[in-house]
Amino acid sequence: MKRRDFLKNTAASSTLLGLGSLPLSSFESANALEVKKITILHTNDVHSHIDPFPANHPKNPGQGGVARRAAVIDQIRKAEEHVLLLDAGDIFQGTPYFNYYGGELEFKLMSMMKYDLATIGNHDFDNGVEGLLAQLPHAKFDFVSANYDFRNTVLDTHVKPYKIFKKGGIKIGVFGIGVELKGLVDKKLYKETVYNDPIDITSHFAKKLKEDEKCDIVICLSHLGFEYKNDPEKVCDRMLAQKTKNIDLIIGGHTHTFLDKPIVEKNSAGQDVVINQVGAYGINLGRIDFYFDNKMNLSSTGRKIIL
Amino acid sequence: MLHTKNYHTFLKLPTLILLLLTTYSSFSQEVVNTIIEGKQININEAAEPKPEYNSLIAPYRDKINRDLDEPLAVCSETLDKSKGQFQSNIGDFLASIVLEKSDVIFQKREKKSIDACILNHGGIRAIMPQGNVSARTAFEILPFENTAVVVELKGEQIIEFINYFITEKKPHPIAGLTFSISAAKKPKNVKIKKEPIVLDKTYYIVTNDYLANGGDKMDFFKKGTKTFDLDYKMRNILIDYMKDVDTIKVTSEIKVVQEK
Numbered sequence: 001m002k003r004r005d006f007l008k009n010t011a012a013s014s015t016l017l018g019l020g021s022l023p024l025s026s027f028e029s030a031n032a033l034e035v036k037k038i039t040i041l042h043t044n045d046v047h048s049h050i051d052p053f054p055a056n057h058p059k060n061p062g063q064g065g066v067a068r069r070a071a072v073i074d075q076i077r078k079a080e081e082h083v084l085l086l087d088a089g090d091i092f093q094g095t096p097y098f099n100y101y102g103g104e105l106e107f108k109l110m111s112m113m114k115y116d117l118a119t120i121g122n123h124d125f126d127n128g129v130e131g132l133l134a135q136l137p138h139a140k141f142d143f144v145s146a147n148y149d150f151r152n153t154v155l156d157t158h159v160k161p162y163k164i165f166k167k168g169g170i171k172i173g174v175f176g177i178g179v180e181l182k183g184l185v186d187k188k189l190y191k192e193t194v195y196n197d198p199i200d201i202t203s204h205f206a207k208k209l210k211e212d213e214k215c216d217i218v219i220c221l222s223h224l225g226f227e228y229k230n231d232p233e234k235v236c237d238r239m240l241a242q243k244t245k246n247i248d249l250i251i252g253g254h255t256h257t258f259l260d261k262p263i264v265e266k267n268s269a270g271q272d273v274v275i276n277q278v279g280a281y282g283i284n285l286g287r288i289d290f291y292f293d294n295k296m297n298l299s300s301t302g303r304k305i306i307l
Numbered sequence: 308m309l310h311t312k313n314y315h316t317f318l319k320l321p322t323l324i325l326l327l328l329t330t331y332s333s334f335s336q337e338v339v340n341t342i343i344e345g346k347q348i349n350i351n352e353a354a355e356p357k358p359e360y361n362s363l364i365a366p367y368r369d370k371i372n373r374d375l376d377e378p379l380a381v382c383s384e385t386l387d388k389s390k391g392q393f394q395s396n397i398g399d400f401l402a403s404i405v406l407e408k409s410d411v412i413f414q415k416r417e418k419k420s421i422d423a424c425i426l427n428h429g430g431i432r433a434i435m436p437q438g439n440v441s442a443r444t445a446f447e448i449l450p451f452e453n454t455a456v457v458v459e460l461k462g463e464q465i466i467e468f469i470n471y472f473i474t475e476k477k478p479h480p481i482a483g484l485t486f487s488i489s490a491a492k493k494p495k496n497v498k499i500k501k502e503p504i505v506l507d508k509t510y511y512i513v514t515n516d517y518l519a520n521g522g523d524k525m526d527f528f529k530k531g532t533k534t535f536d537l538d539y540k541m542r543n544i545l546i547d548y549m550k551d552v553d554t555i556k557v558t559s560e561i562k563v564v565q566e567k
Binding site: 034036047048050051052057058059062063064065066067068069070071072074075093094095096097098099100101105108109112126169183184186187216217230248249259260261262274276278282283284285286287288289290291292293294295296297298299303304305306307 | 338339340341342343344345346347348349350351352354355356357358359360361363364367368370371374375385432434436443446447450451452475476516517520521522523524
């Protein structure tokens with residue numbers, strides 16, 4: 001992206017202009033102007049909401065709808081070169097589209113919107129592991145989950161712990177984390193799926209992605225839930241952010257939390273982790289832009305987070 | 308001509324290599340994430356729906372609409388689970404119709420009557436709007452494929468439920484059961500069908516199969532001595548009730564009282 005466009009498009013433009021001390025020779029300044037932008041778009045808990053809410057709906061009149069979300073995503077894709085589109089689970093269950101067709105249409109539409117990756121929510125087990133497997137041929141995107149062990153189920157080999165994307169020379173590692181199934185989903189649906197501790201698994205895979213795979217951005221696609229005020233011991237995205245390191249962004253789901261804007265937590269190494277969740281039903285689309293350059297925009301306190 | 312061309316290439320090549328090397332080294336060593344910017348984008352009427360999506364959806368939508376949009380009853384007020392501390396109007400309504408409809412089947416099959424209904428707050432997934440309601444409304448409120456199940460429980464386990472209710476601080480729907488929460492946050496004045504509870508007496512409680520199997524940590528249901536699956540989907544109970552009545556009205560019985 002050209003620097004001029006970048007300045008026009010970002011809310012940070014005034015700060016950037018204030019920096020002033022740009023390199024001198026034309027050679028160096030050509031490099032200094034190199035700004036890469038990675039745009040992460042995300043949804044969670046869409047729950048089979050394919051049509052928008054009716055105009056007279058008491059809570060969300062006229063909001064949501066796949067055909068409109070697709071239009072918004074398309075517009076962003078036209079303006080941005082490097083876009084990743086992610087979903088944090090509970091794609092299934094919530095409208096008759098799921099009861100009648102078992103998730104077929106949800107996956108077909110997400111494929112058409114060019115979703116890159118999703119994780120598995122508890123309701124994605126609602127037709128059993130077999131029901132999810134049966135719909136996978138309709139999904140032209142992958143599923144990741146690092147803490148569900150599917151080895152003794154029909155989903156074995158269909159779900160990987162993480163996936164790495166390369167966009168404009170930037171390496172982005174995304175791993176999935178799911179909520180505890182016992183007591184939440186009937187055992188006859190999840191069968192022999194094993195739930196492993198989210199914090200242990202996250203520490204392992206975030207380190208692997210950041211240090212071994214040298215990912216520039218590490219994203220956790222989580223269906224743990226944002227937070228549990230009545231049950232502060234229960235693992236949630238805020239706790240996950242605080243108790244681990246090597247994660248840049250947690251995209252959450254499960255608790256249907258409508259955040260006004262993304263929040264920031266400090267991780268175990270004192271670094272910032274951005275957490276975002278966009279409620280439910282496709283009412284909102286989350287957007288997180290990561291800007292990369294050769295440190296010209298780096299402030300003395302590290303990277304800047306504008307929310 | 309040939310000579311000149313070679314001469315130009317000869318001159319350009321090192322410059323090109325130098326340029327590539329400089330770009331590469333400065334990029335690979337120094338490019339870091341300097342700014343993160345985040346926001347939510349509301350999806351609303353401002354975005355023009357993309358027609359190719361609607362063409363894919365249309366055949367699926369038409370089939371479902373034909374089935375679901377026929378008005379079945381009129382709801383007199385909006386029923387919403389987020390209103391009320393210990394009871395919600397939609398919870399009261401659902402628990403009462405599940406008790407009523409299940410009891411008819413249970414009496415026929417087992418010659419016994421159901422004492423109370425216990426459901427979960429989380430199982431209600433949408434509001435019931437004021438005005439015409441249809442099978443679609445029922446699908447929104449109860450999207451899950453759960454069936455009604457009667458569990459044979461002792462009075463003790465019902466006290467366990469009330470303790471769970473007090474800890475959870477959620478208006479889990481009940482019918483046929485009333486109680487108070489003492490100032491010390493203990494169950495008090497527990498009554499089933501208006502009679503004081505007897506701890507070792509057997510009661511028949513209707514719930515859904517998800518909770519009967521201990522879902523939502525309602526572990527007391529797993530202590531049930533017998534379970535009867537009524538093979539009746541919770542959603543179909545609601546649809547059948549809508550077909551029975553012209554107008555849906557909710558009684559405002561106080562079932563849970565908190566003592567100060």
